[in-house]
Amino acid sequence: MTSPTGASARRPANLGETSAEKDVKIELDDLQDIACGAGFLGVGGGGDPYIGYLVCKAAIQECGPPDLIQPNDLHDDALVVTSVMIGAPTVTTEKCISGEDAVFAVKKIEEKLGREVDAIVCAEIGGLNSLLPVMTAARMGLPVIDADGCGRAVPCIDMTVWCAGGIMPGAVALVNDHLDVVMIEADDARRAEDLSRAAVTAMGLSVMSSMYPMSAEDMRRTSVPNTMSIARDIGRAVRNPGQNTPVDSLLRFLKSTPHYSACGILCTGKVMHVERETRGGFAFGLAKIQGNDGNEYRIDFQNEYLNLVQDGRLLAMAPDLVSIVDAESAMPISTEALRFGQRVSVVGTSAPELLRSEKALENCGPKRFDIGDLYTPIEKINGWAR
């Protein structure tokens, strides 16, 4: 039997005309910037981007940099799938990724569908999960698409904008470090999530997955565009602030983007308290921040930061982005890295419009997370321009 990760790099046949002209690649030099931007857009979750950086670096050194293509670069009927870690980010920091597992999950989807995949798309532009598609694409000789299925990170597989757009997770392939495979097919996204969560918990809470096989046409219609390059450019803005502070440079860049233009600092202060609990296949918890303004702030999380509360008042709520960054360097801090004494700024950002549709709010709005009844956009609460 051949290696389960299969053949050598291959060139997909389903690329449209424009891709050869642009010829943008994700190079080694981009990885730390993507990791930084993905940490920010991951709102604390999606897995530690540093692990993503390490596994991507190894893959690119071994197999070369993958192409970063635009959604329009693919023929309508090209086959696109995700490569994504599912589990609790706290576990992934202790239980690393071989790469073989992630590729094997994509191979299982190919085997199931009886055809080869043409490109890898990012399921959630957050943390590790924004770099995993790059690693898998590099290892499989496939392009990675400059778009994603959430515009941030989310804890459940049914919370994507794909799902809100009518695309089901379809076949879900889960692979653990033994290369055991669990394949899930359910015609209801919430049941697919529940079945996957149970399997993932039994598989060790840090599992490589491939799912959401779809046509390039469906992907184009339902994805949040440009998020891979936005993540990279957030990293660049933080690393090269020029005359500004890193946090100001970050905010300036966000304001220039189509999705994240309403943004601002919600509070700055010191982390006073962190509680964590791994339960039901998720990393739950809360953090308290003593603001420099004298107020006390609370943030709840379920893999990702979900809200910012001051005196019982919600200043931000999912699906809008609540990110915690180092107050000086603007480097994002994940839920598992958050600890007492850190000096932080909480940056709030508008969610992409696709995440604010009625259906999307049902899937990942405040009610789903039990943090509030009604969604109010962050710019409305805080009187920001958008």
Next chain:
Amino acid sequence: MTSPTGASARRPANLGETSAEKDVKIELDDLQDIACGAGFLGVGGGGDPYIGYLVCKAAIQECGPPDLIQPNDLHDDALVVTSVMIGAPTVTTEKCISGEDAVFAVKKIEEKLGREVDAIVCAEIGGLNSLLPVMTAARMGLPVIDADGCGRAVPCIDMTVWCAGGIMPGAVALVNDHLDVVMIEADDARRAEDLSRAAVTAMGLSVMSSMYPMSAEDMRRTSVPNTMSIARDIGRAVRNPGQNTPVDSLLRFLKSTPHYSACGILCTGKVMHVERETRGGFAFGLAKIQGNDGNEYRIDFQNEYLNLVQDGRLLAMAPDLVSIVDAESAMPISTEALRFGQRVSVVGTSAPELLRSEKALENCGPKRFDIGDLYTPIEKINGWAR
């Protein structure tokens, strides 16, 4: 898309020469006898055989009686799979079986392997799970094999004599009442069990499954033969005791069988106490019996009765069979039907030799169930002939 249960009845191409001559079928009239015998061999578990009787009756009335063939009736390379319920028997009594679900699970194995199944084999000749293969065979127009993978019922999928004989569960297809599918592939039987149990728990604890796809040659080499007809004949012996009491008639018949010849009444008395707990995907519990001899007896169960204890002394232990029957009628009583005040006899029976191999004892001996360190055969403990 066509119905997921697929095409009309078909005749397998892989039958050997002898089957046409024998032409034994499982008729409607056999079902209650098989249910009774399967209740006995199921040692309290395997699901309520009455439910098996009902779903089988409907299938045979609709599709006709399936052939009961001998292992030798199949060509060596014929493809054989199981049709089996996994979960907690307590749940199956409340959550019935459509039949479509069980057939769909077999179809998923066919889809995975890219070929049609030639015959259905019983995974465990116990309770519902001895009749489910008959139902699935009838609905698919396939023969059912007069053999099984345990010679009794067992709680875990890695406890079969197939596993002890080196056959892995292979692809495991799990289907719930929504026709959601979870497919599991693990090259380790214990991990396949653990992953299946987690999935089954999330799927509602009463799930239709197909697994252990194997060649007829492997099936022949590793199965316990004749158990489907033995189950039927146990039922006949109990129903037609002639001059004997039903319990005596049962024991007389068992003594004439190749597998269960060492047998006897271990105690007779009244059920004084039953405790139940559904935990970890199983129905756990214990029962206490006040013996007519003045002694108090205890039986532990995990889906199936595991032992009989008197004054701290094990009178019988898995994999030997501990069955509880009505003291008058000899009708078997399952763990979920056991209740205070029942007058019962506890019948102990030798396990088939294949279940007593070193490897099989590792999988389903006393240590695995935490009921003792060392296996002692029931005939040795009780001074019975074998």
